[in-house]
Amino acid sequence: MRSRYSAFALGHAQYLLDSWHPLTKPSSLELDSSVTWRRLDILRTETGGMLDSDGVVEFIARYRRDGIPGQQHEVSRFQKVAGRWCYLDGESAD
Numbered sequence: 001m002r003s004r005y006s007a008f009a010l011g012h013a014q015y016l017l018d019s020w021h022p023l024t025k026p027s028s029l030e031l032d033s034s035v036t037w038r039r040l041d042i043l044r045t046e047t048g049g050m051l052d053s054d055g056v057v058e059f060i061a062r063y064r065r066d067g068i069p070g071q072q073h074e075v076s077r078f079q080k081v082a083g084r085w086c087y088l089d090g091e092s093a094d
Helices: 002-010 013-018
Strands: 035-047 054-065 068-081 084-092
Touching: 002 013, 002 035, 002 054
Parallel strands: none
Antiparallel strands: 035 054, 054 068, 068 084
């Protein structure tokens, strides 16, 4: 989760695609250049340990879009694919 947040913050769309689950991965990804990511707060996790095959992360990611503050509150699901954690999907928690 933290590495994907960092990829959003740094504008690394290819890393985001590479860490997306093959079942839900989009064919391309355009990042919004008007968004500046400011902070990530992990609220809770479920499973997702070294011996697990899936996990859940609830987070709030704070940002500014054209100088206006906002936040994304999401519950994300991850699954391991070939030993690597991949973002499967997420639901807004707002």
